[in-house]
Each structure stands twice: as C-alpha cells, then as structure tokens.
Amino acid sequence: MKPASVDNPRGRDTTVSVSACRPVLPKLSDLTAADIRSWHRQVSEHSGFYTANRAKSHLKSILGLAEEDFAVRAPWMPVGIGRGRQKIRKTIxxxxxxARIISAAQSDLQRGIYYAFPFLAxxxxxxxxxxxxEDVDFDVNVIRIRRIQERDGLLTDMTKTEAGTRELPIGPTLRAMLLAWRVRCPRLQGELHRVFAGPGRIEPWPRQWRVGGSGPxxxxxxxxxxxxxxxxxLELPYVTPHSARHSYISTMQAQGIEVGLVTKLAVTPTPP
Structure with missing residues (x-):
C-alpha cells in the first residue's frame, strides 16, 4: 500500500508492471510493414480509426528517430490503411x-417550437x-442572428464566425408559432427575454405565461x-440538429431560391 495522497486518496498501488504488458509489435529488427498494418487494424477495432491514425503518426516519428540513432533501416510505413472502408450513411x-414533425410541433404548444425551429430557420x-x-422583428418578418450561447449557458454577443451575423426570413408557419409562443413563454422578471429559455411552470387560465423559468x-x-x-x-429515425440545418437548405433550394442566397442565410462560413 502507498501512503494516501490527494491524487491517490485510498493509497492504492496504481502502477502497472511492465512484465504484465504483452508487446503488440515485434522488435525493430523483425518489424515489417505487414506487422504495422495488422497492429493498426487492432488499434482501430479497440480504440477507433482516429486513434489508430494518431498512433500510426507517432510510430512513424519513432521509427524515424530509431533510424538516426541506431543506424538501422526501419520498415516502410504502409499507406492507404483504412481507405475504402464502408462508411455509415447518415440518416436523412x-x-x-x-412535415410530420412540423405538424406535431404545431399541436404541441408547450414544446413544439423548441424542436421545430431548426427545420424552419x-x-x-x-x-x-x-x-x-429583441432579435425577432415581426414588423419586417426577420430574425437577426447576432449571438450564441456557450456550453455553460452564458450568452456571447458574437456568432461562430463573422459571416454568421445575418438576418433570416420568418415564414408564415414559423411566424404563427413564434407569436403563439410569445404569449406563454418563460419570462425574466415578467419581461420577454430568451426565446428558448429553460421551461418553468405554466400558470392556470387565464394567465397563460410561465413562471420559474427564463434561465438558459x-x-x-x-x-x-x-x-x-x-x-x-413519431417513430422516425433520429437525426442531429445539424441534419435539420441541411434539410432547411435543401428545402429552400427545392423552392427555387438561388444557391448563393441560401448559403448566406443558413451557412456560417469562415470569412476570407
């Protein structure tokens, strides 16, 4: 037993015996490209393809240093490992x-706007x-995107990139849902603040707004x-919010909107 410490409060022996580790690759003098290929396949099966590629990159550097220090010729590093492997096709x-999701959202007055918005904006x-x-202007039917929420819930008055600051048009469906949501959404000290705030508790009729929410x-x-x-x-295949963005872009293009305008409205490219 080791004495207890901050890093090891229970005093357990966390060291690993070198003799207990089984070498995966042979000695440098016996190492071949086939061994490296087999090793890469084992690492990718246990730890993922990205980790295997990173380990392969480090191994290449180690073999290069070994050639300089010990004057031996290391085996050539196989190329194209993993190329051509079948990729999992994303669900679209x-x-x-x-349309089923939007229809369900229109009848779901408490949560519908939360999951319909990515498809509509x-x-x-x-x-x-x-x-x-304050970013939603019903007079001219636009939404001004000029801030993001960080992972900890804090607001940042800037978008992901400079090109991300833009105005989005509000369609009839989204306008109706936003107007209905504005009546009952969570409020900050009785005032409208976040559109998609944390839910609180809805007040009984005739007061339709919520209390106890309004946080991030x-x-x-x-x-x-x-x-x-x-x-x-709805028994639909799960897709990510990013997929909803792509669906929005595809819908706008299908309606005949020019590609450059679609890119300006929906995508946030890195400015040159």
Missing part, C-alpha cells in the same frame, strides 16, 4: 417526415438558445428533453 429525413445549435425576443437551456438538456423524444414518439 424525407420532406414527408419533416436552419440555425446552428448554439444560435437557437442564444436568440432573444443547456444543449444537452435540450437534446434530451425536447429534441430526441419527438423522433421516438
């Missing part, structure tokens, strides 16, 4: 599936929780409580 919702996952009511809604909480349940309830 059909227009009929998206094409915003980035960090832009939706950062939206304030974290991304993980939103995905678990609002986003994922709708796919399970």
């Amino acid at each position: 919702l059909s227009p009929a599936d998206i 094409g915003t980035h996952p960090s832009e939706q929780p950062g939206l304030l009511w 809604l974290l991304d993980q909480n939103w995905r678990k409580r609002f986003w994922a349940p709708v796919f399970k309830r």
